[in-house]
Amino acid sequence: MHRSAPHPVMAPVLAPVMALALLLPAGCASLPEGGSRQAKIDEAAVMERSAAVAQSFQGKLQAQLVAALQEGGPVQAIGVCKDAAPQIAAAESAASGAQVSRVAERNRNPAGGLTEEMRPYYARLAEAPLVDGRPATALWRSGTGAAERINVLRAIPMQDKPCSTCHGTNLSPDVAELLHALYPADRATGFAPGELRGAMLVSWPVKMFE
Template identity: 45%
Template sequence: MKRIVMATGLGLLATGCASEQARSPDPAFVQSATQLADTYQANLQAELSAAMKQVGPVGAISVCQSVAPALAADLSSNGDLAVSRVARRNRNPDNAVPAELDALYQQLEREPLRDGKPHVVAATIGQREVFMRALPMKDQPCSQCHGTNIAPDVKAAIDASYPDDRATGFAAGDLRGAMLVMRAAP
């Protein structure tokens, strides 16, 4: 974990975040952020898996639309950490990558997987500790709503729920987005 944090800090300096005074975050923050991201991802996947089985991909779209932000808000209300998902090609414009975190996100875009696992970057930028973990596209079930060959009824439901959707056309292994955990720096 120390190597990830150190490499991230050096990578940020090399990519021009020096003006943001990027530095390595507290290792305890990285550990807590990892646990929170794991919880959020596991709970969201459980909700979506259940919805896919009960109502199929068309019905699961509305579940994702309501459950994902509610779950993030609930988990973020339990302490000093805030969890969310961000993406450059997002479905919900509220989940855009914040400009000040673009250099971190670019690292994930260049290498969504590291040693076969989702790439993690972490840094202290300005007054915030930041943790991002890549969300590489999985073939199934993700491709049913985010892939290159989406069923017409699913595409129609996406368009109805998300008129400005940019979160389709992904292939397995592409960076779909990132888990984001932040807190005020100590």
């Protein structure tokens, strides 16, 4: 008989609770115990899919790079690298659902610098770019709620051939000139084999693994 009548006590009790919820940062309101905020996800699956995406990117780019070097030499290959790398990254991103890019502390492409967030992970890769003969990796989560991401960095070690032609210590004058013209702020020369040249960044929405 009285069921549909509004409960007189409800409004005054709820109002302060809701006001408090609004003051808390998003994502923390319903989680009093802090550290347990992150849902568990299968990190091995993330690593496996990230490695597949990174290898696909690198395989395609390397094939175009080597073909261009053989056909037209390094000056032609620089142009191929400049156009192909962003295109392959965009295609791999669309196909996988991840954001795929290359980053470096000493970068050539000005869009490929490090963010503050990735710096400690990159530094760890730089200490040992290869682990048991395989590229070192680092994984971390960032963001909150629907924007939460899981990120994987995968080392790209410097090799002598073919990398030294365009990233080494002794560039030919025509290569150096073209690189300077295309990338006036180029920092990606002077590398020795075995050093960390850069890293693949594969960044997924966490919800893809929940």
